[in-house]
Amino acid sequence: MDPSPRSILITGCSSGIGLATARACRAAGWRVFASARRAEDVARLAAEGFEALALDLDDSDSIGEAVASVLASTGGRLDALFNNGGYGQPGAVEDLPRAAWREQFESNLFGPAELIAAVLPAMRHQGHGRILFNSSVLGYTALPLRAAYNASKFALEGLVDTLRLELAGSGIEAVLIEPGPIASRFRANSLAALRRHVDTDAGPHVAAYRRMIERLAKADAAVRFTLPAEAVAAAVLQALSSGVPRTRYPVTLPAKLFRVLNRLLPDRLLDRLKRSNA
Numbered sequence: 001m002d003p004s005p006r007s008i009l010i011t012g013c014s015s016g017i018g019l020a021t022a023r024a025c026r027a028a029g030w031r032v033f034a035s036a037r038r039a040e041d042v043a044r045l046a047a048e049g050f051e052a053l054a055l056d057l058d059d060s061d062s063i064g065e066a067v068a069s070v071l072a073s074t075g076g077r078l079d080a081l082f083n084n085g086g087y088g089q090p091g092a093v094e095d096l097p098r099a100a101w102r103e104q105f106e107s108n109l110f111g112p113a114e115l116i117a118a119v120l121p122a123m124r125h126q127g128h129g130r131i132l133f134n135s136s137v138l139g140y141t142a143l144p145l146r147a148a149y150n151a152s153k154f155a156l157e158g159l160v161d162t163l164r165l166e167l168a169g170s171g172i173e174a175v176l177i178e179p180g181p182i183a184s185r186f187r188a189n190s191l192a193a194l195r196r197h198v199d200t201d202a203g204p205h206v207a208a209y210r211r212m213i214e215r216l217a218k219a220d221a222a223v224r225f226t227l228p229a230e231a232v233a234a235a236v237l238q239a240l241s242s243g244v245p246r247t248r249y250p251v252t253l254p255a256k257l258f259r260v261l262n263r264l265l266p267d268r269l270l271d272r273l274k275r276s277n278a
Contacts, residue, residue: 005031007074008240009066011055011115012085014041016184017134020229021082021236022050028237030080033070037085057085057111058103067118078122080130080240083112088136088190089148090212091198092205100197101148108152113159120172128171130240133160134232137180137255141262143274145205145212149190164247175239180252183220183228191216225253 008025012018013034022034022045034045035055045052051073055066070078086108089100116131123129138146139153163174191213194200200209220226235249250256261270 004074004077005029006079007031007033007070007077008080008082009033009035009070009078009119010082010084011035011057011112012037012134013045013050013052014038016186017179017182017229017232018082018084019045021084021233024230024233024237025240026050028241030240031074033073035066035085055085055115057115058106060114063111063115063118067115071122076122077126078119078129080132081115081119082132082134082236083115084134085111086134086152087193088146088186089152089197090146090190090194090216091148092145092203093147095198095203095205096148097197100193101151104148104152105155108149109155109159112156116163123172124170130173130175130245131163132175132177132236132239135160135176135178137178137250137252137258139176139178141258141270141274145208173245174247175245176248177232177235177239178248178250178255179227179232180250180254181220181223181226182232182252183226187216187218187220187223227252 008030010018010022010025010032013022014036022032026032032050033053034050035053036042036045037054037056039054042052042054053066053069054062056062089096089104091100112133133156135156136153138150139157142150157176160174160176167174194213194216200206200213215223232251235251239245239249250259261273265273
Protein backbone atom coordinates (compact mmCIF):
# COMPACT_ATOMS: atom_id res chain seq x y z
CA MET A 1 0.00 0.00 0.00
CA ASP A 2 1.26 3.49 -0.85
CA PRO A 3 2.14 5.15 2.50
CA SER A 4 2.18 8.70 1.12
CA PRO A 5 -0.74 10.94 2.12
CA ARG A 6 -3.43 11.74 -0.38
CA SER A 7 -2.86 15.07 -2.11
CA ILE A 8 -5.34 17.83 -2.92
CA LEU A 9 -4.99 21.14 -4.73
CA ILE A 10 -7.43 23.83 -3.57
CA THR A 11 -7.96 27.18 -5.30
CA GLY A 12 -9.06 30.40 -3.63
CA CYS A 13 -7.58 29.73 -0.18
CA SER A 14 -7.03 33.34 0.87
CA SER A 15 -10.08 33.25 3.16
CA GLY A 16 -13.54 31.78 3.68
CA ILE A 17 -14.42 28.43 2.14
CA GLY A 18 -11.01 27.78 0.59
CA LEU A 19 -9.09 28.43 3.80
CA ALA A 20 -11.54 26.46 5.97
CA THR A 21 -11.37 23.52 3.55
CA ALA A 22 -7.58 23.59 3.42
CA ARG A 23 -7.45 23.44 7.21
CA ALA A 24 -10.05 20.66 7.40
CA CYS A 25 -8.30 18.54 4.77
CA ARG A 26 -4.95 18.94 6.49
CA ALA A 27 -6.51 17.92 9.82
CA ALA A 28 -7.93 14.83 8.08
CA GLY A 29 -4.48 13.78 6.91
CA TRP A 30 -4.42 15.15 3.36
CA ARG A 31 -1.36 16.75 1.82
CA VAL A 32 -2.79 20.16 0.97
CA PHE A 33 -1.57 22.43 -1.80
CA ALA A 34 -3.28 25.71 -0.90
CA SER A 35 -3.33 28.31 -3.65
CA ALA A 36 -4.25 31.97 -3.86
CA ARG A 37 -3.96 34.73 -6.43
CA ARG A 38 -2.14 37.44 -4.47
CA ALA A 39 1.45 37.06 -3.26
CA GLU A 40 0.64 38.30 0.24
CA ASP A 41 -2.04 35.61 0.63
CA VAL A 42 0.36 32.91 -0.58
CA ALA A 43 2.90 34.09 1.99
CA ARG A 44 0.30 33.98 4.76
CA LEU A 45 -0.71 30.43 3.79
CA ALA A 46 2.93 29.37 3.81
CA ALA A 47 3.36 30.91 7.26
CA GLU A 48 0.45 28.75 8.44
CA GLY A 49 2.36 25.69 7.30
CA PHE A 50 0.64 24.91 4.00
CA GLU A 51 2.40 24.02 0.78
CA ALA A 52 1.30 27.32 -0.70
CA LEU A 53 1.50 28.46 -4.30
CA ALA A 54 0.25 31.21 -6.57
CA LEU A 55 -2.62 30.34 -8.89
CA ASP A 56 -4.60 32.96 -10.77
CA LEU A 57 -7.58 31.44 -12.59
CA ASP A 58 -7.59 34.36 -15.03
CA ASP A 59 -4.04 33.54 -16.21
CA SER A 60 -3.25 30.45 -18.30
CA ASP A 61 0.47 30.63 -17.50
CA SER A 62 -0.29 30.74 -13.77
CA ILE A 63 -2.52 27.67 -14.06
CA GLY A 64 0.11 25.70 -15.98
CA GLU A 65 2.92 26.67 -13.61
CA ALA A 66 0.88 25.81 -10.51
CA VAL A 67 -0.09 22.36 -11.77
CA ALA A 68 3.48 21.64 -12.88
CA SER A 69 4.76 22.64 -9.43
CA VAL A 70 2.27 20.39 -7.63
CA LEU A 71 2.98 17.38 -9.83
CA ALA A 72 6.73 17.89 -9.48
CA SER A 73 6.31 17.84 -5.70
CA THR A 74 4.21 14.67 -5.68
CA GLY A 75 6.01 12.65 -8.32
CA GLY A 76 3.18 13.18 -10.79
CA ARG A 77 0.30 12.27 -8.49
CA LEU A 78 -2.75 14.34 -7.56
CA ASP A 79 -5.63 12.67 -5.79
CA ALA A 80 -8.10 15.56 -5.68
CA LEU A 81 -8.80 19.07 -6.88
CA PHE A 82 -11.24 21.49 -5.27
CA ASN A 83 -12.18 24.27 -7.70
CA ASN A 84 -13.17 26.89 -5.16
CA GLY A 85 -11.79 30.15 -6.53
CA GLY A 86 -14.17 32.73 -7.98
CA TYR A 87 -16.47 35.59 -7.01
CA GLY A 88 -19.98 36.93 -7.54
CA GLN A 89 -20.68 39.83 -9.93
CA PRO A 90 -24.03 41.45 -9.11
CA GLY A 91 -26.01 43.48 -11.59
CA ALA A 92 -29.01 43.30 -13.93
CA VAL A 93 -28.59 42.00 -17.48
CA GLU A 94 -29.18 45.47 -18.93
CA ASP A 95 -26.67 47.15 -16.60
CA LEU A 96 -23.61 44.93 -16.96
CA PRO A 97 -20.92 45.88 -19.49
CA ARG A 98 -19.29 43.17 -21.56
CA ALA A 99 -16.11 43.52 -19.48
CA ALA A 100 -18.01 42.44 -16.36
CA TRP A 101 -19.33 39.33 -18.11
CA ARG A 102 -15.83 38.47 -19.35
CA GLU A 103 -14.27 38.85 -15.90
CA GLN A 104 -16.98 36.76 -14.26
CA PHE A 105 -16.70 33.89 -16.72
CA GLU A 106 -12.89 33.95 -16.75
CA SER A 107 -12.80 33.37 -12.98
CA ASN A 108 -15.86 31.17 -12.50
CA LEU A 109 -15.83 29.00 -15.64
CA PHE A 110 -12.94 29.35 -18.08
CA GLY A 111 -10.21 29.17 -15.42
CA PRO A 112 -11.64 26.08 -13.70
CA ALA A 113 -12.16 24.38 -17.08
CA GLU A 114 -8.52 24.99 -18.01
CA LEU A 115 -7.37 23.76 -14.60
CA ILE A 116 -9.36 20.54 -15.03
CA ALA A 117 -7.72 19.90 -18.39
CA ALA A 118 -4.31 20.42 -16.78
CA VAL A 119 -4.80 17.89 -13.95
CA LEU A 120 -6.77 15.19 -15.79
CA PRO A 121 -3.79 13.54 -17.53
CA ALA A 122 -2.19 12.75 -14.16
CA MET A 123 -5.47 11.50 -12.71
CA ARG A 124 -6.14 9.31 -15.76
CA HIS A 125 -2.63 7.90 -15.53
CA GLN A 126 -3.06 6.95 -11.86
CA GLY A 127 -6.59 5.64 -12.48
CA HIS A 128 -8.40 7.64 -9.83
CA GLY A 129 -9.22 11.15 -8.63
CA ARG A 130 -11.85 13.50 -7.28
CA ILE A 131 -12.59 16.85 -8.90
CA LEU A 132 -14.84 19.00 -6.74
CA PHE A 133 -16.43 22.31 -7.71
CA ASN A 134 -17.74 25.06 -5.48
CA SER A 135 -20.98 25.96 -7.26
CA SER A 136 -23.94 27.69 -5.59
CA VAL A 137 -27.66 27.54 -4.99
CA LEU A 138 -27.61 30.13 -7.80
CA GLY A 139 -26.27 27.43 -10.09
CA TYR A 140 -29.74 25.89 -10.27
CA THR A 141 -32.12 28.66 -9.22
CA ALA A 142 -31.64 32.21 -10.53
CA LEU A 143 -32.24 35.37 -8.53
CA PRO A 144 -32.68 38.87 -9.97
CA LEU A 145 -29.79 41.35 -10.19
CA ARG A 146 -27.22 38.55 -10.20
CA ALA A 147 -27.18 37.95 -13.95
CA ALA A 148 -23.50 37.23 -14.56
CA TYR A 149 -23.07 35.14 -11.41
CA ASN A 150 -26.23 33.11 -12.09
CA ALA A 151 -25.12 32.46 -15.66
CA SER A 152 -21.56 31.49 -14.70
CA LYS A 153 -22.75 29.00 -12.07
CA PHE A 154 -25.46 27.53 -14.32
CA ALA A 155 -22.71 27.07 -16.92
CA LEU A 156 -20.43 25.46 -14.32
CA GLU A 157 -23.14 22.95 -13.43
CA GLY A 158 -23.48 22.07 -17.11
CA LEU A 159 -19.73 21.66 -17.40
CA VAL A 160 -19.63 19.30 -14.42
CA ASP A 161 -22.61 17.25 -15.64
CA THR A 162 -20.77 16.85 -18.97
CA LEU A 163 -17.49 16.00 -17.26
CA ARG A 164 -19.17 13.33 -15.14
CA LEU A 165 -20.39 11.61 -18.32
CA GLU A 166 -16.99 11.87 -19.98
CA LEU A 167 -15.19 10.42 -16.94
CA ALA A 168 -17.42 7.35 -16.63
CA GLY A 169 -15.27 4.26 -16.04
CA SER A 170 -12.08 6.25 -15.44
CA GLY A 171 -12.08 6.07 -11.65
CA ILE A 172 -12.32 9.87 -11.52
CA GLU A 173 -15.40 11.48 -9.97
CA ALA A 174 -16.73 15.01 -10.65
CA VAL A 175 -18.78 16.45 -7.78
CA LEU A 176 -20.68 19.69 -7.22
CA ILE A 177 -20.73 21.43 -3.82
CA GLU A 178 -23.70 23.85 -3.78
CA PRO A 179 -23.65 26.33 -0.88
CA GLY A 180 -26.23 28.90 0.05
CA PRO A 181 -25.24 31.82 2.31
CA ILE A 182 -21.84 31.21 3.91
CA ALA A 183 -19.81 33.45 6.21
CA SER A 184 -16.92 34.65 4.06
CA ARG A 185 -15.68 37.67 2.11
CA PHE A 186 -18.11 36.81 -0.70
CA ARG A 187 -20.53 39.68 0.06
CA ALA A 188 -17.75 42.24 0.45
CA ASN A 189 -16.14 41.14 -2.81
CA SER A 190 -19.52 41.20 -4.57
CA LEU A 191 -20.17 44.73 -3.33
CA ALA A 192 -16.79 45.84 -4.70
CA ALA A 193 -17.59 44.21 -8.07
CA LEU A 194 -20.99 45.91 -8.16
CA ARG A 195 -19.44 49.32 -7.57
CA ARG A 196 -16.71 48.64 -10.13
CA HIS A 197 -19.01 47.81 -13.01
CA VAL A 198 -22.54 49.10 -12.38
CA ASP A 199 -24.03 52.59 -12.05
CA THR A 200 -26.48 51.83 -9.26
CA ASP A 201 -27.90 55.36 -9.32
CA ALA A 202 -29.36 55.13 -12.81
CA GLY A 203 -31.89 52.98 -14.66
CA PRO A 204 -34.98 51.02 -13.60
CA HIS A 205 -33.33 49.08 -10.73
CA VAL A 206 -32.15 51.93 -8.48
CA ALA A 207 -34.38 50.98 -5.54
CA ALA A 208 -33.50 47.30 -5.84
CA TYR A 209 -29.78 48.12 -5.95
CA ARG A 210 -30.17 50.19 -2.80
CA ARG A 211 -31.65 47.20 -0.99
CA MET A 212 -28.95 44.93 -2.39
CA ILE A 213 -26.16 47.23 -1.20
CA GLU A 214 -27.68 47.25 2.29
CA ARG A 215 -27.72 43.43 2.34
CA LEU A 216 -24.19 43.07 0.97
CA ALA A 217 -22.89 45.48 3.61
CA LYS A 218 -24.42 43.50 6.48
CA ALA A 219 -22.36 41.35 8.79
CA ASP A 220 -22.68 37.63 8.07
CA ALA A 221 -24.52 37.02 11.33
CA ALA A 222 -27.25 39.44 10.24
CA VAL A 223 -28.11 37.41 7.12
CA ARG A 224 -30.60 34.59 7.66
CA PHE A 225 -29.52 30.97 7.25
CA THR A 226 -25.81 31.86 6.99
CA LEU A 227 -23.50 29.02 8.03
CA PRO A 228 -19.75 29.16 8.72
CA ALA A 229 -17.32 28.19 5.99
CA GLU A 230 -16.60 24.99 7.92
CA ALA A 231 -20.02 23.70 6.83
CA VAL A 232 -18.78 23.62 3.23
CA ALA A 233 -15.48 22.08 4.32
CA ALA A 234 -17.44 19.26 5.96
CA ALA A 235 -19.32 18.60 2.70
CA VAL A 236 -16.02 18.55 0.80
CA LEU A 237 -14.56 16.00 3.22
CA GLN A 238 -17.68 13.87 2.86
CA ALA A 239 -17.37 13.95 -0.94
CA LEU A 240 -13.67 13.08 -0.72
CA SER A 241 -14.08 10.18 1.70
CA SER A 242 -17.18 8.52 0.22
CA GLY A 243 -16.59 5.40 -1.84
CA VAL A 244 -19.22 6.57 -4.32
CA PRO A 245 -19.83 10.29 -3.77
CA ARG A 246 -23.12 11.97 -4.51
CA THR A 247 -23.13 14.10 -7.61
CA ARG A 248 -24.31 17.16 -5.64
CA TYR A 249 -23.95 18.32 -2.03
CA PRO A 250 -26.24 21.26 -1.20
CA VAL A 251 -25.14 23.19 1.90
CA THR A 252 -27.44 25.44 4.01
CA LEU A 253 -31.23 25.36 4.27
CA PRO A 254 -31.91 27.62 1.24
CA ALA A 255 -29.75 25.40 -1.01
CA LYS A 256 -31.61 22.27 0.09
CA LEU A 257 -35.03 23.94 -0.03
CA PHE A 258 -34.65 25.28 -3.56
CA ARG A 259 -33.63 21.84 -4.78
CA VAL A 260 -37.10 20.68 -3.70
CA LEU A 261 -39.00 23.79 -4.82
CA ASN A 262 -37.47 23.59 -8.31
CA ARG A 263 -39.05 20.16 -8.71
CA LEU A 264 -42.42 20.96 -7.15
CA LEU A 265 -43.39 24.49 -8.17
CA PRO A 266 -44.27 25.79 -11.64
CA ASP A 267 -41.90 28.45 -12.97
CA ARG A 268 -44.29 31.40 -12.62
CA LEU A 269 -45.03 30.62 -8.97
CA LEU A 270 -41.34 30.08 -8.24
CA ASP A 271 -40.56 33.40 -9.94
CA ARG A 272 -42.97 35.23 -7.63
CA LEU A 273 -41.41 33.59 -4.60
CA LYS A 274 -37.90 34.58 -5.65
CA ARG A 275 -38.86 38.16 -6.50
CA SER A 276 -40.48 38.59 -3.10
CA ASN A 277 -37.26 37.49 -1.36
CA ALA A 278 -34.72 39.19 -3.63
